[in-house]
Amino acid sequence: MRRWLIATLAALAAALFMWPLAGRAAGGDPPQAFYRPDTPKFPQARTWVAQKAKLPPYRAPRTPDGVPDLQGNWNGPVGGGNDDLEEHDYIDVTTPPQESYVSDPPDGKVPYTPWALAKRNEIRAGLARGWPGETGQRLYTDPSSLCVNGMPRLAFGGQEIIQKPGLMILLTANTYRVIPTDGRAHMGSDAKFYFGNSRGRWEGETLVVDITGLNGETWIDSAGNFYGPNTHMVERMTRVEANTIDYVITIDDPTIYTRPWTMTYPKRRSGTGPGGNAGAIPNAVAAAAVAPAADPYAKEVWENTCLEGNHDNVVLLKKLGFKWFDAVVPPK
Amino acid sequence: MKRWSAGLSVALAAFALFALAPVPGAAQTATGTYTPPRTAEGQPDLQGIWQVLNTAAWDIQDHSASLGVPAGRGVVEGNAIPYTPAALAKKQENFKNRQTLDTENRCLLPGVPRITYMPYPFRIVQQADKVTILHEYSRVMRYIYMNGNPHPEGPIDWFLGDSRGRWEGNSLVVDVIHFNDETWFDRAGNFHSDALHLVERFTPTGPDHLLYEVTVEDPKVFTRPWKMSMPLYRRQEKDIELLEYECGAYLLKQEWAKPDSPYFNTP
Numbered sequence: 001m002r003r004w005l006i007a008t009l010a011a012l013a014a015a016l017f018m019w020p021l022a023g024r025a026a027g028g029d030p031p032q033a034f035y036r037p038d039t040p041k042f043p044q045a046r047t048w049v050a051q052k053a054k055l056p057p058y059r060a061p062r063t064p065d066g067v068p069d070l071q072g073n074w075n076g077p078v079g080g081g082n083d084d085l086e087e088h089d090y091i092d093v094t095t096p097p098q099e100s101y102v103s104d105p106p107d108g109k110v111p112y113t114p115w116a117l118a119k120r121n122e123i124r125a126g127l128a129r130g131w132p133g134e135t136g137q138r139l140y141t142d143p144s145s146l147c148v149n150g151m152p153r154l155a156f157g158g159q160e161i162i163q164k165p166g167l168m169i170l171l172t173a174n175t176y177r178v179i180p181t182d183g184r185a186h187m188g189s190d191a192k193f194y195f196g197n198s199r200g201r202w203e204g205e206t207l208v209v210d211i212t213g214l215n216g217e218t219w220i221d222s223a224g225n226f227y228g229p230n231t232h233m234v235e236r237m238t239r240v241e242a243n244t245i246d247y248v249i250t251i252d253d254p255t256i257y258t259r260p261w262t263m264t265y266p267k268r269r270s271g272t273g274p275g276g277n278a279g280a281i282p283n284a285v286a287a288a289a290v291a292p293a294a295d296p297y298a299k300e301v302w303e304n305t306c307l308e309g310n311h312d313n314v315v316l317l318k319k320l321g322f323k324w325f326d327a328v329v330p331p332k
Numbered sequence: 333m334k335r336w337s338a339g340l341s342v343a344l345a346a347f348a349l350f351a352l353a354p355v356p357g358a359a360q361t362a363t364g365t366y367t368p369p370r371t372a373e374g375q376p377d378l379q380g381i382w383q384v385l386n387t388a389a390w391d392i393q394d395h396s397a398s399l400g401v402p403a404g405r406g407v408v409e410g411n412a413i414p415y416t417p418a419a420l421a422k423k424q425e426n427f428k429n430r431q432t433l434d435t436e437n438r439c440l441l442p443g444v445p446r447i448t449y450m451p452y453p454f455r456i457v458q459q460a461d462k463v464t465i466l467h468e469y470s471r472v473m474r475y476i477y478m479n480g481n482p483h484p485e486g487p488i489d490w491f492l493g494d495s496r497g498r499w500e501g502n503s504l505v506v507d508v509i510h511f512n513d514e515t516w517f518d519r520a521g522n523f524h525s526d527a528l529h530l531v532e533r534f535t536p537t538g539p540d541h542l543l544y545e546v547t548v549e550d551p552k553v554f555t556r557p558w559k560m561s562m563p564l565y566r567r568q569e570k571d572i573e574l575l576e577y578e579c580g581a582y583l584l585k586q587e588w589a590k591p592d593s594p595y596f597n598t599p
Contacts, residue, residue: 064372148581162457162464164379169457171464175471178455184571193576217581296481303490307580308440314584315596324588 035080035096041089042079042098045264049103052246052266060205060239065165067181067202070239073270075158077101082156082221085263086110091131101156101263103248110225111258115331123224128320131223141322142222146314147306149175150194150218151211152233152249152263158270168200168207174304179209186212192229194218209235216327220251229327230255243269255330368502368536373460376502378534381453381572382542382564388449391520392560401519407449409559413522419553426521433521435514438595439470439579441491443515444508444530445546445560447472453567455574456534463497463504468574476506486510489526504534525552540566 060068079098084091087100087108100108112120124131126139144153154172162169166182181200189212191197197213216228227233231253240246245267252260307314368376387395387404394411397403415423426433436442442450452469461479466472476497483494489512497506508530516523529549537543542564549557587595 146581146584148578148584162459164457169464169466171473174473176466176473178466178574180573191575194578194581195576296479297484300477300479300481301475302494303492305441305491307438308491311438318588318596324585 033080034093035090036093037090039090039096042096044077044079044087044099044101045103045108046099048246048264048266052240055240058205058240058242063163067163068205068207068239069163070161070168070207070237070245071163073158073160074245074267075270076156076267077265082153084223085221085225092129095131101265102261103264104262105259110220111261113256113258116226116256116328119328120224120226123226127224128322138321139323140224140325141317142224143218143325144222145317147310148194148218151196151214152220152235152251153218154195155235155247155249156265168209171301174306181207186210189213192216196233206236206238209237211235217325219325226256226328227251228253228256228330237267240266243272256328366502366536366538368539371458373458375458375499376504376536377458378456378463378504378536378542379458381455381567381574383453383567384449384451384544384562385565386449386562388518388560388562389446389451390518392449392518392522393520395520407560407562409561414555414558415553416555419523423521423523426516426523428521430519430521434516434519436516436519439583440514441472442469443511443517444474444492444495445532445544446515446517447474447492448532448544448564449562452577453572453574466574469577470579471576476504483507483509487526489513491515493528493530500533502536504532506530506532506534508532523553524548524550527552534564537563540568 060070063069063071080094080096082101083095085101088095088097090097102108102110105111110120123140125133125135126137127134127141128136128138143150154170154175154177157172160171162171166180168177168179168181170177170179177195177198179198179200181202183201184199186199187197191213192215193213194215194217196211196215198209198211200207200209202208211233214227214229214231214233216226216231219226231251233252234250236246236248236250238246238248246264247267248262248264250260250262251257368378371377371379386407387402388407390401391404391406392408393406393413395401395404395406413423431437436446441447447467447469448454450467450469452467454465454467454469457464457466461477463476463478465474465476467474472492474492474495476495478497478499481496483496486509488494488510490510491512491514493508494510495506495508497504499505509528511524511526511528513524513526527550531547531549533543533545535543535545543561544564545559545561547557547559548554583595587593
């Protein structure tokens with residue numbers, strides 16, 4: 001059996017299974033896993049923060065131009081990916097119980113202002129995913145189910161990191177980021193992008209990426225947690241062990257949140273241990289699962305499409321009455 | 333005798349200068365004299381941000397201007413494309429119905445070589461075992477494997493095909509098969525079938541220029557192989573970077589707002 005055929009059949013099976021959940025074909029998301037109700041709670045920020053406090057200091061090998069070497073294939077977080085970033089119990093087959101990704105504030109909640117929390121809850125109640133607390137009305141569908149992707153979700157999938165002098169190149173399943181680390185300034189603040197405008201710099205062992213210019217038209221997870229066009233994000237990536245990158249992102253927007261807040265999780269090098277949720281490269285991981293280890297193509301990334309195979313799903317979501325999600329405008 | 337010899341030397345030198353000097357924009361062959369820098373792995377270094385400066389995205393053949401379409405010299409060597417009679421009729425039909433038939437209008441992956449000469453920059457990234465082309469257009473990523481693996485066994489129908497590369501002198505030579513028949517060469521309806529076979533050559537002709545040549549073979553559509561060639565220019569702006577053109581997002585947002593968009597009524 002050829003790999004692409006298996007992958008296609010698997011995708012079809014998944015699509016059929018997922019149909020009542022109204023299509024989460026999701027461009028940037030890792031391949032879908034299915035969980036039983038008795039799945040133990042996946043560790044996220046709380047556990048990782050405690051673990052990393054005990055790690056001995058680590059100095060990463062250097063690239064030829066003398067900066068820490070973060071290159072290789074890295075997994076996204078374990079568990080249900082970015083289905084719901086706050087702590088939750090088992091919700092459905094794709095949403096296993098897990099701790100919050102939020103490491104600060106310590107309660108693991110996104111520190112929304114009151115109107116923003118109401119908005120998030122309104123979005124969540126209109127997902128029509130069969131989740132508890134829904135109104136039964138359809139409001140918005142996750143933008144990524146329409147192949148609309150953005151930050152910071154992209155950073156919650158697996159990726160291959162390539163470094164060149166003055167550049168970090170992050171390749172994910174079907175999209176990429178290129179982060180200049182040459183000290184250039186941000187673009188003008190009126191220029192808005194789904195991925196924002198990233199500027200990197202090295203602080204010792206840590207790559208610090210400052211992101212402005214976000215258009216706020218995508219979500220932070222698939223459950224309606226949102227940011228906006230004034231949001232500022234700062235990522236910190238540090239190799240804390242040979243095969244682990246500590247990924248930390250701080251999100252700040254006084255028009256939406258009461259204070260800056262932070263998510264964190266460990267990115268494990270593909271093939272070296274925990275990191276169930278999707279390897280760096282979905283095709284390659286899928287291949288490793290179904291093909292003999294000797295498959296010479298196992299490490300290759302084959303064509304990933306989103307919109308190309310998603311038309312029927314998009315049409316369905318439109319006909320079901322979901323509205324287009326535009327950036328949220330804070331009340332005056 | 334001496335004078336004759338000196339005269340000959342001067343003539344030879346002049347000829348050599350003329351023959352070897354790079355001529356911007358002129359059709360050059362893959363045996364240019366420019367020696368590019370090498371990567372750490374010892375490959376010719378083709379990395380950086382490149383873009384065409386031509387009108388092939390609209391029409392790969394010589395064409396006049398119309399509203400929103402700049403006139404242009406084509407990129408097809410000899411200009412004529414050797415369609416079979418049936419294929420030529422289909423090309424003309426495509427042109428007539430291009431608004432609805434061209435999958436670029438639905439923001440689907442535009443295929444190879446079309447993605448290369450769309451009016452958006454792209455970045456070439458080299459590693460030992462693959463060359464990755466990052467396109468600003470829809471953040472398309474194209475992997476060209478250099479790991480010695482042959483094309484995987486087909487049939488496979490991919491928008492961008494399966495690309496296997498090798499170095500010939502300073503040229504990156506890429507063999508591409510396993511296409512689908514959903515993409516065109518341009519907005520003028522020039523098309524191919526799933527039997528398309530391309531051989532692309534990226535040859536550095538100077539520090540800021542690549543010669544991009546594509547040999548096109550498709551026995552279901554063309555009576556013989558034919559060739560396109562064009563220069564690729566290194567973007568010179570000091571802080572040039574790939575930005576974003578999220579075609580699908582803009583399209584869906586626009587169509588979502590229309591009460592009776594045909595987008596949601598066509599397969």
